[in-house]
Amino acid sequence: MQRAKNKRKSRASEKYTIELAHVVGSTAKSSCSCSVDPNSGLVAYPSGCTVVLYDPKTGTQSHIISNKKKQIRSLHFSSDGQYLVTGEQGSKPCARIYSVAQRTQIFELEESFSLEISCVQFSPDIKHIVGIGSEHDRAVQVWAAKKRGWPLVWNAKMNQSTVAAL
Numbered sequence: 001m002q003r004a005k006n007k008r009k010s011r012a013s014e015k016y017t018i019e020l021a022h023v024v025g026s027t028a029k030s031s032c033s034c035s036v037d038p039n040s041g042l043v044a045y046p047s048g049c050t051v052v053l054y055d056p057k058t059g060t061q062s063h064i065i066s067n068k069k070k071q072i073r074s075l076h077f078s079s080d081g082q083y084l085v086t087g088e089q090g091s092k093p094c095a096r097i098y099s100v101a102q103r104t105q106i107f108e109l110e111e112s113f114s115l116e117i118s119c120v121q122f123s124p125d126i127k128h129i130v131g132i133g134s135e136h137d138r139a140v141q142v143w144a145a146k147k148r149g150w151p152l153v154w155n156a157k158m159n160q161s162t163v164a165a166l
Helices: 002-015 160-165
Strands: 041-049 050-055 060-064 073-076 083-088 093-097 104-109 117-122 128-133 139-144 152-157
Touching: 041 073, 050 073, 073 139, 093 128
Parallel strands: 073 117
Antiparallel strands: 041 050, 050 060, 073 083, 083 093, 093 104, 117 128, 128 139, 139 152
16 A cells, blocks of 8 residues: 555656746855856856856846755856856865756866865866865866866965965
């Protein structure tokens, strides 16, 4: 008898889908937590593990929901507005690249920070992505666009003397 109930429940859940309609609030913590597409004017900001894409012309929202459920700490549009890169917060955070048009993840940059990616940004020519870790990580990393992905091409740990020299 218990089996029949579980079958019935699974069939009912297959009939319905839930769609996020509107997000109220933000988990933005710095200027690296908000980005504006220079072409369309679309505004992106984090709310937990979701990127809210707000269109100020129409007053509507669309969303990119991370399938890893880690809080998004930083984000940035590419100069052509086709891509959005996000930096996560939490244990072994990743940077992720999303297609803005399709609202889907297209690439995950290797896990190389320990706590959070405080700032992440595309270069103007979209050939590099720079990620900066938290004050605890003190890491700066650069990934380069290649035919088969985004390999890490530079990695540095900052210390007190390096920061003082800058």
